[in-house]
Amino acid sequence: MDQGLKGALGLTGPEACLAYYRDWAASYDQGFASEMQYLLPAHVAAAFMGARGQGPVLDVGAGTGLLADSLRQMGFQHPIDAVDFSVEMLERAAEKRIYAGLFQADITRPLTLPRRYGGIVSSGTFTAGHVGPGALPNLLAVAAPQAQFALSINRRVWTAAGFDVALEALAGDGKISDLHLIEVEVYGAAAAGIDAEHAADRAMIALFRAA
Ligand SMILES: C[S@@+](CC[C@H](N)C(=O)[O-])C[C@H]1O[C@@H](n2cnc3c(N)ncnc32)[C@H](O)[C@@H]1O
Numbered sequence: 078m079d080q081g082l083k084g085a086l087g088l089t090g091p092e093a094c095l096a097y098y099r100d101w102a103a104s105y106d107q108g109f110a111s112e113m114q115y116l117l118p119a120h121v122a123a124a125f126m127g128a129r130g131q132g133p134v135l136d137v138g139a140g141t142g143l144l145a146d147s148l149r150q151m152g153f154q155h156p157i158d159a160v161d162f163s164v165e166m167l168e169r170a171a172e173k174r175i176y177a178g179l180f181q182a183d184i185t186r187p188l189t190l191p192r193r194y195g196g197i198v199s200s201g202t203f204t205a206g207h208v209g210p211g212a213l214p215n216l217l218a219v220a221a222p223q224a225q226f227a228l229s230i231n232r233r234v235w236t237a238a239g240f241d242v243a244l245e246a247l248a249g250d251g252k253i254s255d256l257h258l259i260e261v262e263v264y265g266a267a268a269a270g271i272d273a274e275h276a277a278d279r280a281m282i283a284l285f286r287a288a
């Protein structure tokens with residue numbers, strides 16, 4: 078793998094993350110995703126479809142558009158917008174012509190998008206060196222009432238970064254409901270020959286509804 082996963086998961090802040098994806102964008106699909114048999118976007122798409130998620134959808138940390146691509150392949154026809162803070166990743170996503178709107182924004186800050194999304198999905202963005210649970214209120218702020226969420230959260234940070242506690246607190250405060258968790262493999266079998274340290278990574282898919 079060229080730019081690679083090891084560096085991505087060791088990132089120490091937003092500037093480092095941005096610089097990393099600037100260089101990784103060009104090879105992300107054909108290199109990382111293809112070589113590692115990156116399954117996570119398809120798992121999140123299937124979970125969202127299984128929960129009967131509706132549009133319009135916001136794909137959070139959309140990257141090159143693999144999750145929206147999976148949703149389309151599964152027959153999802155509602156509009157999908159992308160938000161990501163990497164211009165280079167969004168440029169790759171734009172080439173696929175899947176997204177209705179592409180927005181460059183840091184999701185750890187309040188978003189200037191309207192509160193209109195019936196579905197909010199994300200794969201690979203809530204992981205080590207990336208985004209923590211502090212971003213969840215920013216996503217809830219753009220969710221329509223009863224919006225369906227399907228967010229992947231890497232198992233490495235599920236407890237360590239406090240996603241478990243944050244989601245329980247949001248449920249306890251009545252800000253989310255119907256919280257269900259699905260645990261999935263992030264990569265396919267080919268990953269073992271490429272990156273033994275991360276090949277067996279697992280992620281929680283948090284399914285819940287906005288209040
Ligand atoms: C591992 S990639 C996942 C991309 C895509 N969802 C997928 O599954 O292939 C993580 C993405 O999150 C984006 N990202 C990381 N931190 C972010 C932040 N604070 N705000 C917005 N996007 C962020 C990165 O630019 C990158 O495109």
